[in-house]
Structure formats: C-alpha cells, structure tokens
Amino acid sequence: MDAKTDMEKQQERIRIKDIARLAGVSVGTVDRVLHSRSGVSPASRQKVEEILKQLNYQPNMYASALASNKKYAFACLLPDHSEGDYWEDVEKGMSQAVSSFSDFHISLDTLYYDQYEFGSFVEAGNRLLESNPDGVILSPTIEEETSHFVCLLQRLGIPYIFIDSNIPKLNPLAFYGQHAQKSGYFAARILHMLARESSGIVLFRQIYEGRLGSNQQLHREEGFYDYMREHAPGLKMWELNLYAKQPGQDEKLLDDFFRSHPQVNCGITFNSKAYLVGEYMLKHHRKDFHLMGYDLLRRNVECMKAGTIDFVIAQQPTMQGYNSIECLCNHLILKKKIKPCNYMPINLISADNIDFYFDAHTYE
Amino acid sequence: MDAKTDMEKQQERIRIKDIARLAGVSVGTVDRVLHSRSGVSPASRQKVEEILKQLNYQPNMYASALASNKKYAFACLLPDHSEGDYWEDVEKGMSQAVSSFSDFHISLDTLYYDQYEFGSFVEAGNRLLESNPDGVILSPTIEEETSHFVCLLQRLGIPYIFIDSNIPKLNPLAFYGQHAQKSGYFAARILHMLARESSGIVLFRQIYEGRLGSNQQLHREEGFYDYMREHAPGLKMWELNLYAKQPGQDEKLLDDFFRSHPQVNCGITFNSKAYLVGEYMLKHHRKDFHLMGYDLLRRNVECMKAGTIDFVIAQQPTMQGYNSIECLCNHLILKKKIKPCNYMPINLISADNIDFYFDAHTYE
DNA sequence: CGTACCTTTGTGTGCGTGCACAGAATGGAT
C-alpha cells in the first residue's frame, strides 16, 4: 500500500525524492542544492534548504558512494622504519582502514624519508605531490620542512592530517595523537610510585645531531617535571644523554653512570627506545631497576616480559592510522564535519594487561 | 575505452557480472550460488564457486545493503540504572552505533529489568521475545535465568551477544568485555605500589541478598589474590562487606572498621561503587587513604578529582555497546565471520589521563 | 505429438544517489 500513515513514514529514511516532493521541485534541483552547484533560482534554493533543515536530511552515504564512483588517492609521508617499530603499527592501522573502506574506491601510497636527513623529507614530499593526491597524512617530525611542505598543500587545496605529534599553527584538517605533556605528567605519577623515597630517578634522553629527537619528547619531559615539582620537589633527578646510533658508546655511558650513581634504581625514557636501557639491564642481570618508557615496540615488549621494563605508555598507533584514513573519507567523500584535535588515550601497559592492547582486533 | 588492459582491471573491484562472465553463466545464477539458494545445477554451482574462490570475490556491502532494503530489529536487555551509571555508557555506545549504521535500516529496542529481582528479568525477556527481534544483546548478570532465556533464543535461531561479563558455555555469538581475572591482577600490581610495605589493604565487597553481586566481581578478586600471593605474600588483607542499599549501615561499618584498623591506608572495590568509600573519606577529610575501584561513573570521577579515589580501572563500556551492535550488523547483514571472544583493554585511569577516556569521540 | 510439470537459467526492475543531457521558461534584441 502506498497509503502509509505518517506515523509509519516517520521512521523511514528521508530520501532526495521526498525532499523534492515537499519542496515542489525535481530531484535534480535538490541534488544541485545539496552539492551547492550553480543553476538554481534563489527561490527554489531557499525552499529546498528550508525543507532540508526541517527534516534534517542525511544522505545515504552508501548510495552516494555507489553512484559517484570516484576514485580517491591518499598519500602518506612517514619516517622510514624497520620491523617491529612504532610506525609499522601506524601503517597497519592505515591499511586496515583502506580495506575497510575499499568500497569507497580509495587507495593509499606511502612514501618514506630519513627522519634525520632533512633533504630526504623534501625529496619525498616532492615525489608525493607529483602523484597529485586527494588527501595527505603525515607526521610533522621536522617543523621547518613540514611548514614549507604544508604551504604547498594548502596552495593546491589538498587537505592534510597530522598524526603522532601536532603543530596547531599549521592548522591541519585534523590531528590524531597523544597529549604529550599530560602523558609525561601521568608517567611521572606512576614512576613516583615505583621510586623509593630515598633514591633518585634518571631520565634517559635521545640525542641526534646535538638536539632532542622531537617535540613530543620535550613535551613529555615538561609534563614529567611539572608533576615532580608539584608532588616530589625533593626527589633527585639526573639526565643521561644516549645516542642510539652507536650502541657501544651508549653501553659505556650507562656503565659510567651506574658506577657513579649506584643508588639510582629508577629511570624513564621519553621516546620509544626504552629497550636500549632494558636490554642493558638484562645483559647485566639487574632486575632491581625500575624502568618506564613509551610505545609497544617488539623490543620493548620483550623487555617487559623479561622484567626489565616495568611499564610502557602506549599511544594507540594503529588507531591513529585507522582514524586518519577514516577522517579523510569522512571529509572528502561523506562531507562530514571533522573534529580538528583528537587526543588518543594515555594507556599504561605492564606485562599483565599487554595482551589486550594490540588494537588490531578492533578493526578486523 | 572498453579495452582496458588486464593490468588496469586487476585493480578494479570484481563484480558479480565479472564472475558470471568468467563462469559462463548469468548473474542470476551467481547470485543463487552466493546466497546458497536452490535451483542451480551441480555443474554450474561448482564452476561458479571455483571462480569465486579464485578471484576472492568480496561483495560490495553498500550496494548489497542498498538493494536488499531489509529492516533489522535489534533488542537489548539491560539492568535498569540511573543517570551517570555504567550502563548509561553502554547504551550511549549502542545508540552511536545505531546512528552510524542507520543506512542499514537497523533499529534498537532496549528493555530493562531489576538486577536483584529475578522475576523481572524473566518478564522483560518475554516482552523482548514478543517483538521478535533479529538479534539480541544482553549482559548475563544472572546465570540461571540467562541460561533459560538463551535456550529460547537458540530455539528461535536468534543470535545473541554478551557484554560486560561472559558465560562461555552458553556460547553467545560474541562476547565484549574485560578479562576480569587479569584486570584484578593488574589492579593488584598498582595497589601494591600504592601500599606502603608496613600497612595493609582492605577489600570492600558488595553484598546483595547474602551473595556477591556478580561473577565479574569474584574473578577480579581472584586475580587480585593471585597477584598478592605471588608478589606480596606477607601483606595483610581484610575484607569488609558493604550493602549499598542502606547508606547509614555502610557508614557505620566503615566507622567501625577504621576505628579498629587505624593502620590500614589502602583499599579497593571490585565493583563500580568505589564512590561509597570515596565519599566517606571526603566527608571525614581523610586524604591519606589510597583507594582504587572500577568504572568511570560520575560519582567515581568526582571522587578522583577530589582526590579520594587514586585510580580506577575502566573497561570501555561505550566501546562494548558500539561493538556489539556493529557485530550484529556484521553477522546478519554483511555475513562476516565473527570473533567470539573480544576482550576490552584494561585501562588505568587517574585524574591526569581521565580526559582522554570518554570514548564517545571515537565514533562521532 | 501435444500438454503438463519440474528444474535450471536469464532478464528486468528497483534500492538512493550523482551526473549528463534534454527540455522549459525567461528576457532581450530584431
């Protein structure tokens, strides 16, 4: 029966056809209004817009994607990385998203650069632009170069998303990552519980070419010191710089430090390389040292299971990757409004709850 | 041009039409094979199945949902609850999912029962069955009655999902919730850090009609004791039963306990009612007591901000709700394979990282 | 050989939307 009551119809989804009928125009006109195309008289436009608002019309995105049959090419610019690294999880999340939204005809091209060679970032950026992508995802690890690159994207009208760390003034379409300062603050609370009153804490830092690796690291440190200033002003703290690239050198630095500071039984790294210290402890059979770090890298996980890393703060890299692709789809295809700043949860992981944090499962 | 190279076509999505052409049959026949309907000769069926497997055909679920135009009614059976409660977040997740999958024409009907009146569960269950739903979500809080109810569902061929707690032998289509034993174990690790060596720990328990509220609570306790047995066998522990329904009575019990055990400065609840103790501490201006609990109820959050609850373990109720609806869609509409056991992360929340855990944002 | 009946296969329409194209209306110039 065509003669359904209004009661029943209320539940039904409103279609373009319905809007057209109510506005006394054809679906073509409604379509033009919806996509703000030209060729509609002011009177019709206003009438249609009125009805749209009144009925709170939501297009059927599946029908829309089916009909428009466009292809979207996304591109991603990441630091190059090896197996078991942080960025691998980010990529995993992105490829999960690509396959989950494959019916939208999206594709993803990932380009890599050497985080410590600025030239390689620029070069990768140029290659990316050549492919003329519809949306870009990148991590603003190098502020200066990112700034330049983002200017080009803006000029071309290509939306870009930041993951992992943020530079708000370069206003990306969205940011997915952790609130670094607050995560440092939280880490401090936990480490403070681990630290005995009498002893002290050592901060292991990562130095490249004479400067700290990233803003992330700096903000985490800030948060850490903020907490300690408020809650444990008397606690002694040391900073020890490590260099990752020359393992022998780091080992010697650690030897020297612990020889001259035997009472220190607590430490933290504000980057993902806690395993450098954890593996050192393992090698020297020191199980009494309490260590914290960041990110569920394979080597960190192994240290946690072996007992030389107590806790790690995870920042859901897989979810970051997944969400950033989803965000581009929402923006470009479904024209949804995007939330610009999206902080990931600050997760505390120990050997006990680690099994529930490989967030892969969430998005099969 | 119709004459695309195979190279190009490889990237394209395979359609039913393609399968039909390659198998030398019509799309109707392929359709029949895909939906395992009758009326296909063994020869054709085999040929089509072969091609399907060979090309790993994945149907376009959007087109499929669009064409089939079926309506799905889901039903949900939950303990009744007041504002700011745990179940409210579960419901929030479910309604977010319903609106995010609204193009699949799903609807959700939620029924409530009194958790402590078994008869009301049965009555709500019967009302639910009358509406003849396509899928059911419930929390098996009462084992006996749930078992009966689930039998009925099985007989009717209606799939059901458990959230929050699990009874594997009633084999639900899927379970979304926390690994209770391991979460208790993890909680113990944290509380052990909070507890000074010299003092002891009190376990506040929730008693209804002479027995513990739920299996969840029991398993958490188990995990907690497991940890303590392994890592702090000497630590003294007490159990104090509370009754929630008579606040005056609880206050007296707490008074008595702390008068006779002034050295105890640490406690935990294995249900969501930590605020009973937190608010007591607030009232008596005791800030030196370390308290842990479960779930981000409004009253718990307030205690955390006031400083009388140190940590809470959260179990992502919103995500549980969202995922359970998503699961029914995947199973009934998209015919995807379902993962039967889905453990939520074991999240540790303090006042510092709480802002990042109202998981609403994730699914706008 | 015609008819009835069953099994197997092919075709056509519609789901809600995007978009190209055709058609109608308007206004101005001749």
Added chain:
DNA sequence: ATCCATTCTGTGCACGCACACAAAGGTACG
C-alpha cells in the same frame, strides 16, 4: 511575432546487488 541566449528545471541512465519473474530445456504421460 520570431529568434536566440541564458538561466533554470526535469528526466534518464549508471553504480553493484537482490529478488521477482520469465524463459528455456528436459522429462513423463496420455
């Protein structure tokens, strides 16, 4: 009034799939 240009509006097909219906082929029986 006629013609053309311009603006505005309506129609029809396509997207990939589900499902109803029609058609074709085969078998049995009078």
